[in-house]
Amino acid sequence: MTKSNSRESQFPIDAMFLDRWSPRAFTGEVISEEQLLTILDAAHWAPSSANQQPWRFIYALKGSEHFETLLGLLVEANQEWAKNASALLFVVSRGFSGEFSEGKKSYTHSFDAGTAWGYFAMQARLSGFYAHGMGGIKHDEIMKTFEIPEGYRVEAGIAFGRLADKSVLSERNQAREFPSQRKPLSEVAFNGKFIAD
Known part of the structure; x- marks a missing residue:
């Protein structure tokens, strides 16, 4: 059992997993491209099926x-707070395989891109930053804006920066600004069987 960041795990995991969370309050400070690329470097070392590395990152400081441009491609509710991020990113995955699979569709491209996002989020926290993943983005407009060809999928957005006091947020978002809890492990991990919700 590990306790950290108002969270408690059932088993003795490393506290860094409890310390990572998705805040909305960012300082808005300008960072260097090198600082962001350091985090992206960790992300691109994520494991992937047949080493296809299907993830792609579009970013703006x-x-x-x-x-x-990137801010305008978030839904309005996310624009409200993400405008104070130090960087915005979109995660895109390539849905087809390369030479090892003779150009076949990749079943795991989203799974692999999600793993890269997880690495990004953990390296951000280890480096004194925070990352907030977002499903609230304008997927079709992103495809058009960046001329992303068929065979790729826009997965998610990311707001990245240093943590600010929640007073920078609207009242509605201040009420939501805390590390979320998780379901009991027994509700998501099953020994030799599957249980639907």
């Missing part, structure tokens, strides 16, 4: 010419 606050203060750059591209930041407002």
Whole structure:
């Protein structure tokens, strides 16, 4: 059992897994491209089926010419708080395999891209930053804006930066600004059987 960040695990896991969470309050400080690329470097070392590495990251740093473009591709509720992130990113995965699979569809491309996102989130936390993954993005508009070809899938968005006091948020988001808990492990892990919700 591990306790950290107002969370408690059932088994003795490393506290870094409890310390990682998805805040909405960011300082809005400008960071260097090297700082972001360091986090992305960790992400691109994630495991992937047949080493296909299907993940792709589109990013923009606050203060750059591209930041407002990425911000506008989030749903309005996320734009409200993500405008204070130091960087915004979109995760895209390639849905077909390369030479090892003779160009066949990749069944695990989303799974692998999700693993890369997980590595990104953990390296962010280890480096003094936070990352908030978002499903609330304009998937079709992202495909058009960046001329992403068929065979790729826009998976999610990410807001990235340093943690700010929740007072920078609207009242609605202040009420939501805390590390979320998890279901009991027994509700998601089953020994030799499957149990639907």
